[in-house]
Amino acid sequence: MxxxxxxxxxxxxxxxxxxxxxxxxxxxxxxxxxxxxxxxxxxxxxxxxxxxxxxxxxxxxxxxxxxxxxxxxxxxxxxxxxxxxxxxxxxxxxxxxxxxxxxxxxxxxxxxxxxxxxxxxxxxxxxxxxxxxxxxxxxxxxxxxxxxxxxxxxxxxxxxxxxSGASDNPYAPPREEPHPMPAFPPSYSDSLFAEACEELGIDMHSVPxxxxxxxxxxxxxxxxxxxxxxxxxxxxxxxxxxxxxxxxxxxxxxxxxxxxxxxxxxxxxxxxxxxxxxxxxxxxxxxxxxxxxxxxxxxxxxxxxxxxxxxxxxxxxxxxxxxxxxxxxxHLFAGTGGVLDEPTRQNHVGFLTSECHGFYDEADAETAPFKLEFFNYAGPSPVEMALSGESWGDDLLGDLRDAYGNNIAMGALVGQLxxxxxxxxxxxxxxxxxxxxxxxxxxxxDDRALETIDRVNAIQESILEELGAEITWQADAESTGPAxxxxxxxxxxxxxxxxxxxxxxxxxxxxxxxxxxxxxxxxxxxxxxxxxxxxxxxxxxxxxxxxxxxx
Amino acid sequence: MELTRRDALAALAAMGTGGAAVTGVAHVRDGDAGGPGNDDDGPGSDGETSMTSGDSDDSLLADPAIVEAFVAVAEPVYPDELSSIEEFVGTVIEGRLREAPTADGIRETMTELDELATEWYGGRLPTIPAADRDRLLREVGADVAGEVPDGTLAERVRYHVVNELLFALYASPTGGELVGIENPQGHPGGTESYRRGPTR
The missing domain is CATH 3.50.50.60 (FAD/NAD(P)-binding domain)
Structure with missing residues (x-):
């Protein structure tokens, strides 16, 4: 190609x-x-x-x-x-x-x-x-x-x-010294995820x-x-x-x-x-x-x-x-996203501040290792959307306001053999x-990786449903792509x-x-x-x- | 909502003609990144905004006329609730004509569009009603065309005129706030706003 x-x-x-x-x-x-x-x-x-x-x-x-x-x-x-x-x-x-x-x-x-x-x-x-x-x-x-x-x-x-990182990840391997710089603090949307994850017993922690x-x-x-x-x-x-x-x-x-x-x-x-x-x-x-x-x-x-x-x-x-x-x-990407009925404050920065490695070491012959990611850039970036729309003026602003503001999404990486x-x-x-x-x-x-994507998707769905989100997209075993x-x-x-x-x-x-x-x-x-x-x-x-x- | 000089300089920084100002902001923020108010400083206050004569090609509009035409086109392209469009657009387009790698394409495309305005509506863009400017853009096909810097007239108008204006607006703090985001992509607005909850 x-x-x-x-x-x-x-x-x-x-x-x-x-x-x-x-x-x-x-x-x-x-x-x-x-x-x-x-x-x-x-x-x-x-x-x-x-x-x-x-x-x-x-x-x-x-x-x-x-x-x-x-x-x-x-x-x-x-x-x-x-x-x-x-x-x-x-x-x-x-x-x-x-x-x-x-x-x-x-x-x-x-x-x-x-x-x-x-x-x-x-x-x-x-x-x-x-x-x-x-x-x-x-x-x-x-x-x-x-x-x-x-x-x-x-x-x-x-x-x-x-x-930039913190020693708040209970699942990370042992380390002997702190990261060179402090971690970026959690995002506002991380705080929304945190409530749902707490209900579900899923730990969140910072991202190096x-x-x-x-x-x-x-x-x-x-x-x-x-x-x-x-x-x-x-x-x-x-x-x-x-x-x-x-x-x-x-x-x-x-x-x-x-x-x-x-x-x-x-x-x-x-x-x-x-x-x-x-x-x-x-x-x-x-x-x-x-x-x-x-x-x-x-x-x-x-x-x-x-x-x-x-x-x-x-x-x-x-x-x-x-x-x-x-x-x-x-690594295979698995993701699930949707919309909430409240602001989620996405696309202010282009990096992640929270993940979950809590399932990672459960990997065995049937299940691949995976980590969960909590996105800070779910949904459209207004400026990118503005440049590809078919409207301008007040109509475009209305479209942007409709599309931006309440998206939420999770990603994951899954290992393959x-x-x-x-x-x-x-x-x-x-x-x-x-x-x-x-x-x-x-x-x-391999099938192990694809079947693990199914499991990842199910966890992501449970978190988003706990949040009250309407799920609008999913990167599943069929539509997954490489990282x-x-x-x-x-x-x-x-x-x-x-x-x-x-x-x-x-x-x-x-x-x-x-x-x-x-x-x-x-x-x-x-x-x-x-x-x-x-x-x-x-x-x-x-x-x-x-x-x-x-x- | 009022567009400010800070917005114009921020737009230029996002669009690649504010290099000196951007370097300055990165340097200044070295010591205070992440702190409250990190979003409040403009990307430099010493940007050059003086008018330049630009290209000497007689077949093209002179740069002041290009700027006037952009101000005229911005009226239908920008939302009604914005004010101080003229200064914002003037500062941005002057900067782009001075430094953008696509400055020639901007001049050529706006000259063509202005000539069409005269041909189809009987006057240059600044002289015809805003509704006619809006109609002209649509008749050219800039509403449905994808942007292409060296494509058809519709694609070039989309790239060098409509999207030039939309990029400048929605990568600026005030343009972002219109939509609900204080630090839109392209704007170095610091690392504080992503942590803030919504204003209720």
Missing amino acids: IESADRSGTTTDRSDRSDIDRTPVVDADVCVIGAGPAGAIVSDRLAAAGHSVVVLDAGPRFDPADRIDRQERAIRPYYGRPDVWDGDPERDAYSSSGDRGYPLNHARVKGVGGSTLHWQGMVMRLHEDDFNAATERGVGVDWPIDYADLRPYYAAAERELGV NARNSEGYDDRSACVGYGTCQPVCPSGAKYDATVHADRAEERGATVIDRAAVQRLDHGPDGERIQSAEYVTPDGETHRQEADAFVVAAGGVETPRLLLLSESDQYPDGLANTSGAVGKFFMD PDEGSYVGLDRDRTDAHGNPVPEIHWSV YHHMGTTRMGEDPTESVVDPDLRTHDLRNCWIVGSSVFPTGGAMNPTLTIAALALRAAETIDAALDGL
Whole structure:
């Protein structure tokens, strides 16, 4: 499927200048592919440790001054979501071949900062059982590391991203210190939900947000633009330009619009020698380095490995297990909404302030983990609605008043099981702007997840009915869609015949190649993945730093 | 309900021509975000509003005439209960003509619309009755067209004229309050109002 025509409009990126040097860095210690949160954090840490780091990103370096213009695109109906961050339908072409269509480009961004430029900014830790799904729930696989292994890195990740949160969640895994910033207080509509939930014995608690509730890390507190997803004009929401910029300050070289085409290994097949990349002038370059870190996300990372096939590795690099691209997982969205006969005060901000993890650890072989979300942006945003109506003047105002004011809604994320039949592959019948096969997304969802959505919907209905709401819509097992959390496609494990990377995220096959990002998750739980991505990146940076002397 | 200069500057901030003011507000609010009254400060008070001559293309209306035409169109497009439309629209459109990436499209489309007013109703937009301006917009098809910046005349009028005015209004604090939301999307109105209950 090709996305809508280019509507990138007139905003600029900082990478249009022709005098930018995009030639390879000589004597680089580390080449990182992808400047999203995983790649940027690893780059920052390794640069801080004194290594020569070069980062290659396929997309541009966006100008922060353009964020208000991007906000206008986010609000105006003419622009689709991919247009907000200059999505390029040729560059980003893909195929969707599964029973369920997968709108890959709806929520991903190519460029320095990656999809954190677009993300919602919810940062929960996985629960302890998420690391031991096979043992504790009887399905899926166990991670080769436990929560305890990752716990200090979670705390470090919260400091790195800047997380506003509170220790009021009785279901969260143990933590040793408070969040860096206080949580955003509950919304007015949270208070309405609270009465109903209390009646039903359902606990509510705060949401950890990678969004400043006060000034932090030289970024301002949230000023309430209300367009968090897909763009935060103030910079109060964390995005990975924070770490990409910091890495550069520490000596790293970030080369944007450097689309890596393939990785080439040496004659022994045990090391990557170079990353071949193409720049906007059409030139092809080869970046050599002692170590390579692939951090291109759960779709482009396996695609790059598959594109890097050779005589020695005809099925792609790091793929002797055959697991590259397999076990593609996402989180399923389940939602229910309606209207009350009283004001609900929605759409003042674009983030959540309350959730419920009370059902999460009831997950077993029949029921998937899930969390409930209480929305602060149910129903129409008046300004968005005004721009697409067929009236104006007093008629439009009447329509807006009728539509806005008493909507209420809940969401949920539901975990799915890893399944070999859900995969990211190569569509050799279609090529992208560089002539490479596009990624084929073949997404399938297990019955356990779909049946859990039924249960989630029933809980949501009970809460809304307790509130006295008239239910007007539902995202159920049939109409569910992905949360755009691409996981599992280069899974972590001890056994080289069943996994792509080891517990230190080094590939089993190539001793100077690491993979960071949610593609290494063996299972996905039902928590938004980015805090875990960041924690794993911080942990991997330590092992890469230690390993570099021996490479 | 009266539109204020604060509303105009807020609209410009939401629409991408208030960059300096927005940066200022983020900076100022660094220390007091979330506190009571966080919503009360405008997004800067030093915005430039002076008239500029704009494009020198003789086939287009001069910028002051473009602004006048927008004020005229705003009368049917905005609800009757609003007052001080002229200053609000003037400040917004002057800012957009000065800095918006779509300024050329705004000039060209409003010039075409104004010419149609003369052709069909015998006078420029500011000179014909408000009811005729409303009819003209509908006859052009701007009521049912989706906005497209470089589309048909109907689509361009929807994008560069009607939606330009509606975006400015409903992303401003007063426009939001008309509907019942003090901090509409696009307006950096702080993190206090989402916690407040309704005014009874």
